[in-house]
Amino acid sequence: MGLTGIILMGLLLMLSSVEAYDGGGWDSGHATFSGGGGASGTMGGACGYGNPDSQGYGTNTTALSTALFDNGLSCGACFEIMCVNDTQWCLPGTIVVTATDLCPPGGLCDPPNQHFDLSQPAFQLIAQSQAGIVPVFHRRVSCERSG
Numbered sequence: 274m275g276l277t278g279i280i281l282m283g284l285l286l287m288l289s290s291v292e293a294y295d296g297g298g299w300d301s302g303h304a305t306f307s308g309g310g311g312a313s314g315t316m317g318g319a320c321g322y323g324n325p326d327s328q329g330y331g332t333n334t335t336a337l338s339t340a341l342f343d344n345g346l347s348c349g350a351c352f353e354i355m356c357v358n359d360t361q362w363c364l365p366g367t368i369v370v371t372a373t374d375l376c377p378p379g380g381l382c383d384p385p386n387q388h389f390d391l392s393q394p395a396f397q398l399i400a401q402s403q404a405g406i407v408p409v410f411h412r413r414v415s416c417e418r419s420g
């Protein structure tokens with residue numbers, strides 16, 4: 274009884290933090306993209322998923338910087354990302370991407386940067402690809418994967 278209550282309360286707290294939209298719960302970082310039209314840039318790699326397309330992840334995938342990767346604990350985690358502060362290149366709305374790789378060390382991907390190296394199709398849903406790099410807000414969300 275008591276335990277159920279505690280679990281329920283935990284669930285409610287989790288839900289309410291996921292619902293909070295107004296800046297609370299969002300962290301800032303940056304996003305780039307790699308690969309061609311497919312998700313090839315984030316294929317295989319540090320999470321050992323092989324081809325994410327065939328794993329049901331589709332093309333909405335990302336590689337994470339070292340600070341976000343958490344030694345692999347973030348593999349398969351989902352992040353909601355939106356482009357911010359760049360009225361020239363940002364597109365409205367958010368995307369949810371699945372972490373499938375560690376982005377290679379060097380520059381943007383090194384600690385303490387919170388950096389997402391998105392698949393190109395994912396990047397193009399939040400910004401125009403000519404931008405190359407955009408500032409983003411991001412937060413971890415539960416995965417709603419179909420299939």
Ligand SMILES: *[C@@H]1O[C@H](CO)[C@@H](O)[C@H](O)[C@H]1NC(C)=O
Binds near residue numbers: 302357358408409410
């Ligand atoms: C967006 O711009 C505001 C005001 O210039 C700044 O405080 C904020 O840190 C910026 N956010 C990102 C993610 O760059």
Ligand SMILES: *[C@@H]1O[C@H](CO)[C@@H](O)[C@H](O)[C@H]1NC(C)=O
Binds near residue numbers: 330332333367369
């Ligand atoms: C990627 O995410 C967008 C926005 O959430 C969605 O409309 C699209 O269907 C997704 N694509 C794939 C391949 O899952």
